[in-house]
Amino acid sequence: MEEAGLCNSRVGAKCGRWNPTAEQVKVLTDLFSAGLRTPSTEQIQKISSHLSSFGKIENKNVFYWFQNHKARERHHHHNKKRRRPPPAPTSPVHTDLFVLDHSGRREFPITKLPGIWNEAEEMKRGKKKTLELFPLTSNDDYVVVEADQYKLVRNSPLRNNMVGELKLFDAVIEPPLDLSLGFF
Amino acid sequence: MEEAGLCNSRVGAKCGRWNPTAEQVKVLTDLFSAGLRTPSTEQIQKISSHLSSFGKIENKNVFYWFQNHKARERHHHHNKKRRRPPPAPTSPVHTDLFVLDHSGRREFPITKLPGIWNEAEEMKRGKKKTLELFPLTSNDDYVVVEADQYKLVRNSPLRNNMVGELKLFDAVIEPPLDLSLGFF
DNA sequence: CTCCTATGAATGAATG
DNA sequence: CATTCATTCATAGGAG
Incomplete structure (x- = not known):
């Protein structure tokens, strides 16, 4: 697939188009x-x-x-199939968390989305220390987390371009990713 | 390569949409x-x-x-600055054409660049139909032509990121064309 | 080399 | 007028 080609920032840059590293x-x-x-x-x-x-x-x-x-x-x-079957629903705790469907036009409580909900629950309870990093506590009016085709939204759902102050899901859920993605 | 095939100008176009010649x-x-x-x-x-x-x-x-x-x-x-004053619906004049060196930091009149200028002159007089190999960028403030390592700039030189819309070189240089808009 | 696929780039056609 | 979607063109890199 894509490899550190001979074309990128290497010598002999004769490339006509961008070749991402x-x-x-x-x-x-x-x-x-x-x-x-x-x-x-x-x-x-x-x-x-x-x-x-x-x-x-x-x-x-x-x-x-x-x-x-x-x-x-x-x-x-x-041509793609769905992902793994979601676990089981849980009890509602944080009523300010919503899930947007793929179109971003429909919302429903996070409790309706077991897979994400569990993660959120863990974070909420501090099981995941990355919760602190989760911008849920910031002044952002919303937070988006992409999981499968769902978007987790807080406070201000039903926004189309809600990826404004995007904090990487990986950066939060998966700490190893130290990328300063939060800057974007 | 581009000749009136089945549709208009482009190759193998399925003619689902307009394909300008x-x-x-x-x-x-x-x-x-x-x-x-x-x-x-x-x-x-x-x-x-x-x-x-x-x-x-x-x-x-x-x-x-x-x-x-x-x-x-x-x-x-x-990056683009704020809106500029209107495009100034005037016919293209060549005296406002400048050439930027590869760094984009130095400018000088187009007349100092014999190669390009001569070609432009030729086109002016109909000796040369086009400079088709020169991709060109147009803006309210400037016009850019990539020619070798030169950039042809208009009105507002010394901009680095002027890679924008494409326009034919001859479309700008070629003057006799009545663009007074009076006919339209 | 030719063919194929992934993907960068471009632009016509909307939509709000 | 801006923003986005849908198609299409173009090209690099790999397979055979």
Whole structure:
């Protein structure tokens, strides 16, 4: 697949088009899996700036990447099957957490989404120390977590572009990822 | 490679949507560079009618073309300053063309760049039809032409991130074309 | 080399 | 007017 080609920031740069490095793809993919779909101009700039440390990149590359990735996720979703079967529902505790469906137009309590709910519960109870990092306690009016095709939202659901102050789900759930993705 | 195949200009186009011919694009681009941004209904009709001699086209195609071109000239995925004063619906004049070196930090008049300038002159006099190999970017403030390692800039030189909308080089340099918009 | 696939880039066509 | 979606073109890298 994609490999640190001979074309990136290496010598003999005769490339006509952008060739993302593995690190760049990693970050982009993480952001995407975290729920980011259509980054704003500012987000694009920040991401691009950040990724430039891994190799040559332009804003438009980031823009196109998300455009393409989103489009192809959708287009190829026809051939893809669903993910693992969700566990079991739990009791409602945090009524301010909602789940948005894929379209982002419909919401329902987090308790209706067992898979995510368990994670959230753990975090809420401190089982996951990363809870502190979770921007749920910040002044953000919402938080989005992408899990499968669901989005976890707080306080201000039903926003279309709710990926504004995006905190990476991985960065929270999976601490090893130290990427300063929270900056985006 | 581009010849009237089954549809218009592009290859193997399935003709599901309008595919502008090179001539059509040229006229549209000329009009755009001449300052036209939001043509009226009547202008659209006239333009469309005129362009129909080059191939199939509808009014809405012209409408969308200007919408898209204007929008993409604007933010094209990179930093842009605030809105500038209107495009100044004037015919292209060459005295405001500058050349940026590869770093984009140094500028000098186009007339100091014999290679490009001569070609431009030739086109002016009809000796040369196009500089088709020169991708060009157009904006309210500037125009960019990638020629080797040079960038041709207009009005507002010394911008680094001027990679924007594409426009044919000859569309700008080639002057005799009546872009007074009077006909449209 | 040719063919194929993944994917970067571009742009027509909407929609709010 | 901006934003987004849908298609399409173009190209790099791998397989055979």
